[in-house]
Amino acid sequence: MRIGDLATASGLTTKTIRFYEQAGLLPAPPRTPGGYRDYPERTPVRLAFIRNAQSAGLTLAEIRSILALRDGGVAPCEHVTTLIDQHLADIERRLAELAQTREALRGLARRAAQADPSACTEGNVCTILATAETVASLEGVAGLGPG
Numbered sequence: 001m002r003i004g005d006l007a008t009a010s011g012l013t014t015k016t017i018r019f020y021e022q023a024g025l026l027p028a029p030p031r032t033p034g035g036y037r038d039y040p041e042r043t044p045v046r047l048a049f050i051r052n053a054q055s056a057g058l059t060l061a062e063i064r065s066i067l068a069l070r071d072g073g074v075a076p077c078e079h080v081t082t083l084i085d086q087h088l089a090d091i092e093r094r095l096a097e098l099a100q101t102r103e104a105l106r107g108l109a110r111r112a113a114q115a116d117p118s119a120c121t122e123g124n125v126c127t128i129l130a131t132a133e134t135v136a137s138l139e140g141v142a143g144l145g146p147g
Helices: 003-010 014-022 043-055 060-071 077-114 132-139
Strands: none
Touching: 003 014, 003 043, 014 043, 043 060, 060 077
């Protein structure tokens, strides 16, 4: 199968297919006598797998490791399960961080709603983003208050 036909069959561009080949996700195909790439008929299945794995959040290196196991005759299911578990744990950690950031931003939004922009001076830049300690110390300095 020539690269143009493979691109049509897989819904990818020829550039993407060449990239996957250079990245080690596709084995180099044999060449026709005219020098054209001649991909095996099963290549669209491999390309669909690569796209599905990317959609699941796997990196190209992780996908390459899965394909290396399969190409070596080993079922990669245990490895895939480990990768999925790692990605889920990472997402859970990031979601927790985002929840903390959301709460911090909500607090800042409340502070911003009560801020008096005319009270901000060069010395405090912007008290909306100042820490509670900074705000308290600014209140004690003549002419500097919350704002």
